[in-house]
Amino acid sequence: MPGASPSGYLYLLKFNNGVIKAGCTVNIATRTKQHTTEAGRYDIKIVDQWHSDYITNMRRQEGWLLSVLDQLGTRTPTGREYFRDVPFSVARYQAINLYRARSESCCCGNCVYPVDVRARAHVVGQPIGGPGPSVDVYVDLRLSCGDVIRTSLSDEDFGPEGRYPLRPGDEINVELSGPPWNGIWRGFA
Structure with a gap:
């Protein structure tokens, strides 16, 4: 054909x-x-x-x-x-x-958007953020391929004095939403 x-x-x-x-x-x-x-x-x-x-x-x-x-x-x-x-x-x-x-609302059949990525990752370094409701925490994660990315995790589960419960070396399941904005991936743990 x-x-x-x-x-x-x-x-x-x-x-x-x-x-x-x-x-x-x-x-x-x-x-x-x-x-x-x-x-x-x-x-x-x-x-x-x-x-x-x-x-x-x-x-x-x-x-x-x-x-x-x-x-x-x-x-x-x-x-x-x-x-x-x-x-x-x-x-x-x-x-x-x-x-x-593929976009379900596409009429041409060519429109595509990144899908959320579910992956295991290791926390690298100390998470950065402040106390308060619905705070974004910045966490560097090492993915299975070895690449390190910076993620912004929205989480209301801060510990006392704004300390986040994640520690360097922790292995977590994360869902990443793209595309990244200013090099920071949006994540959910």
């Missing part, structure tokens, strides 16, 4: 400079080798990777994924498929849950 989107795989690559590459391919092994070779020319290495199961309409789904990542991070000057400021585990969660990202 002319113009039909071929079947294949979505993939994500994280490079050691923090950039994430999203794309699609019909041959995941060949494409990964190409990226490894190309990155090596600039002394850059792939440090994490993910690919989907075999899917239909991979180009359309790639477009949806690129749109979601564009809302969460910053495209690099390198091209439309390269992003900064998106933790790899967040990008992977978005790709795995891409079917949930």
Whole structure:
């Protein structure tokens, strides 16, 4: 069928400079080798990777994924498929849950929005906030991919003297809502 989107795989690559590459391919092994070779020319290495199961309409789904990542991070000057400021585990969660990202109110079938990310995270450093009802607490969290993000948790459960019950090293379940605002993710623990 002319113009039909071929079947294949979505993939994500994280490079050691923090950039994430999203794309699609019909041959995941060949494409990964190409990226490894190309990155090596600039002394850059792939440090994490993910690919989907075999899917239909991979180009359309790639477009949806690129749109979601564009809302969460910053495209690099390198091209439309390269992003900064998106933790790899967040990008992977978005790709795995891409079917949930489509807007139900969309009339064209192409509108997508990031989905909330549910993840385990470790508290890094002391949470920062003040006493009072419905206070935002700023907490740095290390995600499973190793990236550290700053989150704003709204919580009315402050302890005495405005002390928050989270401690450095605690492992928590968190739900992150994006896109981040001024580099701060909205979170619920």
